[in-house]
Amino acid sequence: MELVCIECPRGCLLSAEKTEGGVSVSGNFCPKGRAYAEAEITEPRRVLTSTIRAAGAMVPVRTDRPVKKSMIFALMKKIRAARLTHAVAIGDTIMENIDGEGANVVASASYGGEPCSI
């Protein structure tokens, strides 16, 4: 598998393959590239970005750490089913431990909450 390391702007072109003893990586200038390639080939993860429904708005959100790529559709379903009903500031946690491994969904923008009804 050919990969471009995204850990720094250098963008090393990596070659990674599963072997009997683990993962063989070449092309990395530093150990971060090896770790990145090993993760990509064994259990790729991504920060999930989405929006959550609120009254009169869609509020941008993201996970505060990378989640397993294999779980992304299930997590998107949970986010789609949720509704934000209170004000939040950027970085506030909206959904805790969404993946069962400690990743929280946090606000990427502030939201003022439900409109007042008097």
Ligand code: SF4
């Ligand atoms: S292998 Fe190291 S130097 Fe190369 S892109 Fe990745 S982090 Fe940067």
